[in-house]
Amino acid sequence: MKRTQMYGGPTDPGTDGSTGADSSRLVGSDRVLAVLKELARYPEGVGLEELTRVIGSPKPTVHRALAALRRAGLAGQDARGHYALGDEFLRMAFAHHEARPDHVRVRPVLEALAQRFGETAHYAVLDGREVVYRAKVDPPSGAVRLSSTVGGRNPAHATGVGKLLMARHLETLQGVEAWIGDSPLERRTPQTLCTAEDLHHDLRTIRERGYSLDDQENEPGVNCLALPVYATSPRMPSGAVSVSALAYRTSLSTLVEAAGEIRALLGPLGEPHH
Structure with missing residues (x-):
């Protein structure tokens, strides 16, 4: 994602007189x-x-x-x-x-995230070796925003949303190596993870902590934190949401400290069901 300058009270008794544990609260x-x-x-x-x-x-x-x-x-x-x-x-x-696409359901969450952090919020899905952005909400104010577009793509291994979704599918070093195959990973910045060993280690960490980080790995000066979204399946993420921030404005540590708050804003969409 490239940067661009933009200007511009009381309980009711049950009607049947019952006295069960919830009868004073559950009426009709x-x-x-x-x-x-x-x-x-x-x-x-x-x-x-x-x-x-x-x-x-x-x-x-x-x-x-x-x-x-x-x-x-x-x-x-x-x-x-x-x-x-x-x-x-x-x-x-x-x-x-079927009549309500997943990105429509996620959009209120993106709006809340953009409002809360004053940064861009995305919803993206995995498509092979790339992520596709299905929805985007810019911050309500601020002269500098991201020029990412709905329908735009980025390498999965270089993005927080991509790595988060890859982590559910590539659980072994052999799996990562097979995924890379004979096509070397593009080094978008000096921070991009381009070896199977480095990527495998990061994916394992993502699975353990439940969220993914992009530490200026896709573009210098832009970092993000991503969390899974369970919009179409109770067990496998349909995609991921991210808060993508300008590093000078919102540090990566600030996003990490707010991971629980971001998860709370996702609500049921961010919770797997077993």
């Missing part, structure tokens, strides 16, 4: 939604007894919520008597997912 539709959310944690289904224990409400209350969900097609019951998310819920979820 709240109970139904609580049961729906809990069902999502049990892809193989869950029995009424277990669901009642986890929800913390009386069995009749949970049973009524399940009945409402079944009538709407949002829950189903199998031959064992176990409950799971219904086909109608899955149809709605997948239809919505």
Whole structure:
């Protein structure tokens, strides 16, 4: 990414009089939604007894919520008597997912990051040996910004987002060596990691700490911190977000200190589900 000058209060009792652990907080539709959310944690289904224990409400209350969900097609019951998310819920979820690209879901996070740090925030995906930028939000103010563009590309090994995504696929030195093959890695700056050994060590560190750093490896004077985004899969990142900063304005150590805050801004999008 090149730089460019730009100018310019109280709880309600349950309606059924129940006194379960959550009955004072989960009322009516709240109970139904609580049961729906809990069902999502049990892809193989869950029995009424277990669901009642986890929800913390009386069995009749949970049973009524399940009945409402079944009538709407949002829950189903199998031959064992176990409950799971219904086909109608899955149809709605997948239809919505297909109509809402991942970069649209991530954009509010990028806006929050750009506002918080006064630097550029990106969302990128891995495409072979390169990363492709799917979304970008510039800081709300500041004379110097990055000239990266949506659809633009950079070498994966030289970027924080690229290394973060590579770390999930290249877990051994042999894997890194095979990925490099007979095509030497481009040295974008004196800081770029261009050997299999150096890259393997960095990818291992990324897996251990959960985030990736670009210490002026793609362009002098620009560093970044990247974190994974789970927009399309509960286990594998669909892409990564980064705060890309001008080093004289926001140091790498400042970004590292804020890694937890960046992860918090990502919310559920930044959390894998097992």
